[in-house]
Amino acid sequence: MSKVRIEAFSDAVIAVAITLLALDLHVPTAGGSGLAHKLGTQWPNYAAYVVSFVTIGIIWINHHAMLRRLVSVDHTVLILNLILLLTIGVIPFSTALMARYLTASQGENLAAVVYGGSLLLMAMSFLALQRHLLLRKTHLLEEHLTTTMRRAVLRRNAAGVLPYVLATAGGIVTPYLTLAICAAIAVFYALPATTSDA
Amino acid sequence: MSKVRIEAFSDAVIAVAITLLALDLHVPTAGGSGLAHKLGTQWPNYAAYVVSFVTIGIIWINHHAMLRRLVSVDHTVLILNLILLLTIGVIPFSTALMARYLTASQGENLAAVVYGGSLLLMAMSFLALQRHLLLRKTHLLEEHLTTTMRRAVLRRNAAGVLPYVLATAGGIVTPYLTLAICAAIAVFYALPATTSDA
Amino acid sequence: MSKVRIEAFSDAVIAVAITLLALDLHVPTAGGSGLAHKLGTQWPNYAAYVVSFVTIGIIWINHHAMLRRLVSVDHTVLILNLILLLTIGVIPFSTALMARYLTASQGENLAAVVYGGSLLLMAMSFLALQRHLLLRKTHLLEEHLTTTMRRAVLRRNAAGVLPYVLATAGGIVTPYLTLAICAAIAVFYALPATTSDA
Amino acid sequence: MSKVRIEAFSDAVIAVAITLLALDLHVPTAGGSGLAHKLGTQWPNYAAYVVSFVTIGIIWINHHAMLRRLVSVDHTVLILNLILLLTIGVIPFSTALMARYLTASQGENLAAVVYGGSLLLMAMSFLALQRHLLLRKTHLLEEHLTTTMRRAVLRRNAAGVLPYVLATAGGIVTPYLTLAICAAIAVFYALPATTSDA
Numbered sequence: 146m147s148k149v150r151i152e153a154f155s156d157a158v159i160a161v162a163i164t165l166l167a168l169d170l171h172v173p174t175a176g177g178s179g180l181a182h183k184l185g186t187q188w189p190n191y192a193a194y195v196v197s198f199v200t201i202g203i204i205w206i207n208h209h210a211m212l213r214r215l216v217s218v219d220h221t222v223l224i225l226n227l228i229l230l231l232t233i234g235v236i237p238f239s240t241a242l243m244a245r246y247l248t249a250s251q252g253e254n255l256a257a258v259v260y261g262g263s264l265l266l267m268a269m270s271f272l273a274l275q276r277h278l279l280l281r282k283t284h285l286l287e288e289h290l291t292t293t294m295r296r297a298v299l300r301r302n303a304a305g306v307l308p309y310v311l312a313t314a315g316g317i318v319t320p321y322l323t324l325a326i327c328a329a330i331a332v333f334y335a336l337p338a339t340t341s342d343a
Numbered sequence: 344m345s346k347v348r349i350e351a352f353s354d355a356v357i358a359v360a361i362t363l364l365a366l367d368l369h370v371p372t373a374g375g376s377g378l379a380h381k382l383g384t385q386w387p388n389y390a391a392y393v394v395s396f397v398t399i400g401i402i403w404i405n406h407h408a409m410l411r412r413l414v415s416v417d418h419t420v421l422i423l424n425l426i427l428l429l430t431i432g433v434i435p436f437s438t439a440l441m442a443r444y445l446t447a448s449q450g451e452n453l454a455a456v457v458y459g460g461s462l463l464l465m466a467m468s469f470l471a472l473q474r475h476l477l478l479r480k481t482h483l484l485e486e487h488l489t490t491t492m493r494r495a496v497l498r499r500n501a502a503g504v505l506p507y508v509l510a511t512a513g514g515i516v517t518p519y520l521t522l523a524i525c526a527a528i529a530v531f532y533a534l535p536a537t538t539s540d541a
Numbered sequence: 542m543s544k545v546r547i548e549a550f551s552d553a554v555i556a557v558a559i560t561l562l563a564l565d566l567h568v569p570t571a572g573g574s575g576l577a578h579k580l581g582t583q584w585p586n587y588a589a590y591v592v593s594f595v596t597i598g599i600i601w602i603n604h605h606a607m608l609r610r611l612v613s614v615d616h617t618v619l620i621l622n623l624i625l626l627l628t629i630g631v632i633p634f635s636t637a638l639m640a641r642y643l644t645a646s647q648g649e650n651l652a653a654v655v656y657g658g659s660l661l662l663m664a665m666s667f668l669a670l671q672r673h674l675l676l677r678k679t680h681l682l683e684e685h686l687t688t689t690m691r692r693a694v695l696r697r698n699a700a701g702v703l704p705y706v707l708a709t710a711g712g713i714v715t716p717y718l719t720l721a722i723c724a725a726i727a728v729f730y731a732l733p734a735t736t737s738d739a
Numbered sequence: 740m741s742k743v744r745i746e747a748f749s750d751a752v753i754a755v756a757i758t759l760l761a762l763d764l765h766v767p768t769a770g771g772s773g774l775a776h777k778l779g780t781q782w783p784n785y786a787a788y789v790v791s792f793v794t795i796g797i798i799w800i801n802h803h804a805m806l807r808r809l810v811s812v813d814h815t816v817l818i819l820n821l822i823l824l825l826t827i828g829v830i831p832f833s834t835a836l837m838a839r840y841l842t843a844s845q846g847e848n849l850a851a852v853v854y855g856g857s858l859l860l861m862a863m864s865f866l867a868l869q870r871h872l873l874l875r876k877t878h879l880l881e882e883h884l885t886t887t888m889r890r891a892v893l894r895r896n897a898a899g900v901l902p903y904v905l906a907t908a909g910g911i912v913t914p915y916l917t918l919a920i921c922a923a924i925a926v927f928y929a930l931p932a933t934t935s936d937a
Contacts, residue, residue, distance in 0.1 A: 150350060150407055152744060157358030157553070160751030163828065164759065165362065170832035172839050180846030184853070198828065202821040206814075209744055220404075224533050227400040234361065234396065238368035245370050252378030259382070335818045348548060348605055355556030355751070363560065418602075422731050425598040432559065432594065436566035443568050450576030457580070546746060546803055553754030561758065616800075620929050623796040630757065630792065634764035641766050648774030655778070 148215050151226060155208060158230045162237060163201045166194050169241040189247035192324060193260075197240040199331040200264060201233060204271065211275055214286050222285070225277055229270040232263065239263035247320050257316025257323035264327060265309035272302050346413050349424060353406060356428045360435060361399045364392055367439040387445035390522060391458075395438040397529040398462060399431060402469065409473055412484050420483070423475055427468040430461065437461035445518050455514025455521035462525060463507035470500050503528075544611050547622060551604060554626045558633060559597045562590050565637040585643035588720060589656075593636040595727040596660060597629060600667065607671060610682050618681070621673055625666040628659065635659035643716050653712025653719035660723060661705035668698050742809050745820060749802060752824045756831060757795045760788050763835040783841035786918060787854075791834040793925040794858060795827060798865065805869055808880050816879070819871055823864040826857065833857035841914050851910030851917035858921060859903035866896050 169190055173183035208229075215222075239260045246256035278285060279295040290298075308330045315322035367388055371381035406427075413420075437458045444454035476483060477493040488496075506528045513520035565586055569579035604625075611618075635656045642652035674681060675691040686694075704726045711718035763784055767777035802823075809816075833854045840850030872879060873889040884892075902924045909916035 147411075150354060153351060153747060154354045154358055154403060156744060156748045157355050157751050158362055160748055161359055161362035161557075161755050162365075163824070164752055164755035165365070167756075167759070167828045167832050170829070172832065172835045175839065175843045175846065180840065180849045184849070194829075195825065198825045199821065202818075202824070205748060206817050206821075213741075220535055223404050224400075227397065227404075227533075230361070230400070231393065231396045234365045235368070235392075238365050238370065241370045245373065246378065249373045252373065255378050255382070335821075337814055345609075348552060351549060352552045352556055352601060355553050356560055359557050359560035359755075360563075363563070418733055421602050422598075425595065425602075425731075428559070428598070429591065429594045432563045433566070433590075436563050436568065439568045443571065444576065447571045450571065453576045453580070543807075546750060549747060550750045550754055550799060553751050554758055557755050557758035558761075561761070616931055619800050620796075623793065623800075623929075626757070626796070627789065627792045630761045631764070631788075634761050634766065637766045641769065642774065645769045648769065651774045651778070 148212055148218050151218050152212055159201060159205045159233055162233050163198055165237045166197050166240055169244060170194060190244040193240045193244040196328045196331055197236055199335060201236060203334045217285055221277060225274040229274055232267040232270045235263050253320045254316055257320030258313055261309060261313030261316050261323045265313050268306045268309050272306055275302050346410055346416050349416050350410055357399060357403045357431055360431050361396055363435045364395050364438055367442055368392060388442040391438045391442040394526045394529055395434055397533060399434060401532045415483055419475060423472040427472055430465040430468045433461050451518045452514055455518030456511055459507060459511030459514050459521045463511050466504045466507050470504055473500050544608055544614050547614050548608055555597060555601045555629055558629050559594055561633045562593050562636055565640060586640040589636045589640040592724045592727055593632055595731060597632060599730045613681055617673060621670040625670055628663040628666045631659050649716045650712055653716035654709055657705060657709030657712050657719045661709050664702045664705050668702055671698050742806055742812050745812055746806055753795060753799045753827055756827050757792055759831045760791050760834055763838055784838040787834045787838040790922045790925055791830055793929060795830060797928045811879055815871060819868040823868055826861040826864045829857050847914045848910055851914035852907055855903060855907030855910050855917045859907050862900045862903050866900055869896050
């Protein structure tokens with residue numbers, strides 16, 4: 146199978162998921178306290194929107210870089226990619242959960258663990274697909290990468306999973322730690338030259 | 344008409360439908376019982392999300408394999424494909440219905456029959472399109488398939504409809520049977536080498 | 542400008558609109574009267590879903606046929622196409638309005654007029670774009686069509702607007718007339734050989 | 740990296756955002772005052788839908804023109820484009836906010852400033868990406884543009900930001916001023932020959 150349609154389908158799923166994030170920005174009902182106050186109390190939603198948007202965006206960039214090396218895809222690649230998309234599809238939900246509970250006095254730790262855990266799951270699904278391609282199905286690759294190069298890519302990918310473990314565990318302490326770590330990861334990968342060969 | 348745009352349109356519709364599934368993962372309102380309990384009672388939604396996501400994903404993979412053989416499309420192909428997409432568009436609704444009624448004491452059998460029935464309808468629409476291509480419009484195919492090969496593909500496709508008949512009928516007994524059969528079908532097709540030439 | 546991206550963008554907008562139609566299929570809340578009864582009272586939603594889905598699908602097929610003739614697009618084509626997409630984006634709303642009021646004792650005529658009117662608007666936007674291409678910007682066309690052929694296409698397109706005028710006006714009598722006419726139009730265009738050169 | 744997938748992803752995100760605008764067209768509940776009256780009070784939603792739809796549509800057209808000049812993209816282009824998409828994703832929210840508060844007696848000025856501000860942010864993100872391409876990464880461009888030509892494009896783009904500053908500031912006076920200016924900008928760019936080389 147050619148890789149054109151797996152790219153098109155993945156692009157579309159990721160694009161829908163990233164745009165559905167904005168459905169969690171709520172328009173306050175009129176009346177009662179001032180609009181400024183109502184919009185102000187929604188700051189966790191804005192913060193979570195930006196962090197999740199950039200996170201999904203970076204996964205999309207890395208997904209690109211991964212598929213660029215491929216010549217064709219097999220059934221396992223399609224299924225592993227489907228599982229990756231399944232975890233991306235969950236992120237609007239976990240983002241909305243995080244945003245609603247961030248400033249709550251109850252359930253905030255669990256919400257943060259679910260949020261961090263959903264990003265961790267996405268990173269692990271990405272790693273599983275990358276490992277499949279670089280270790281087992283090297284004949285699907287466009288260019289011959291040396292074992293050293295392939296290991297370097299995988300090491301970087303595996304290293305990318307660790308911060309999400311911290312972010313998830315950090316939710317046990319305070320949800321702000323989870324959000325801060327996820328924001329830091331997003332900024333780190335958005336900076337020049339860090340994902341160029343993810 | 345070239346097949347590029349029918350692929351692009353189908354990819355987009357399937358991608359939107361698969362991502363809309365996550366809209367049925369609800370963020371619990373704060374207060375009252377603990378968040379863990381609230382999230383826990385939503386397990387039918389998580390189960391239904393995974394089963395429907397993988398099911399739609401596999402239909403997408405098979406759709407791929409079907410269109411890959413085509414050189415061009417005619418009006419009947421477009422209309423049959425539209426009907427297939429119409430049935431896929433219904434799945435987020437039937438999935439949400441199934442999830443809400445799975446553990447209910449009333450209406451759970453009907454909800455399961457509707458869910459199984461919607462997947463059955465999708466499988467039958469797929470088969471109708473496949474039959475049209477392999478039996479009537481063989482001149483649209485890229486490569487010449489022998490009658491034996493075409494019949495083998497159709498037999499496999501027809502066989503794929505049967506489990507959904509069971510899943511639908513199983514809903515009369517208990518909705519858990521419907522969900523279990525649909526999950527088993529999804530796992531079966533996700534395993535290597537089973538859909539490679541669907 | 543090449544026509545590839547206008548196709549991709551139009552495909553995506555139409556695909557999202559056609560899939561959003563299913564958001565108007567509501568999952569009944571548990572409790573009270575039986576689920577069968579609750580689902581049964583939603584029949585206007587199912588009918589409206591099918592009619593609007595096929596209608597948008599056919600517009601997509603015709604849009605295809607229209608763009609297939611083009612070599613490149615100019616600014617006016619982009620704007621007229623944008624207006625067409627704007628009218629398609631409204632259809633999930635007018636469909637939901639029609640479905641909710643079809644069996645109501647008040648407002649049902651207006652709802653039907655709005656529904657028929659939204660499809661009429663779509664058909665007129667399509668005609669405006671087609672006229673622009675076939676009468677004024679013939680140099681954008683891939684193949685040279687004779688004046689006779691171009692007039693024949695336009696006549697068929699203009700004739701396609703008339704039934705929607707009837708459907709809209711029919712809403713004044715009863716909303717069932719609007720729905721019946723729109724369903725008949727959808728079936729007519731779905732039959733073989735009628736839209737092959739729209 | 741090739742520019743094909745950045746086009747496909749951007750097209751999809753913009754298409755989803757532009758279609759989600761229609762989710763703010765609400766179907767009135769039956770009963771009470773007449774449907775005509777209920778639909779009539781929603782006129783700010785219709786006005787905001789049209790203005791935002793055309794505005795996003797024009798950004799899409801300009802995005803096209805911008806990417807058409809590119810041969811390939813680098814990491815900074817991907818990130819700046821992601822930020823542009825993030826601002827576009829916010830527009831359905833700010834449009835719904837504007838529509839709900841336009842005729843309110845409280846919060847209407849702030850809602851207008853947020854709406855104008857979201858469009859301003861989009862225009863500024865667009866300008867940032869354009870500046871990056873035309874001033875710093877000229878080697879990514881398909882054709883060699885002279886310094887004079889590049890400055891002319893940038894001047895036009897920078898000039899395009901100013902009206903949104905006015906629209907945002909105008910919200911302090913009255914939200915109608917914001918909506919009127921945004922509508923005027925949309926009409927201006929929709930007229931022939933003004934965005935042909937944006």
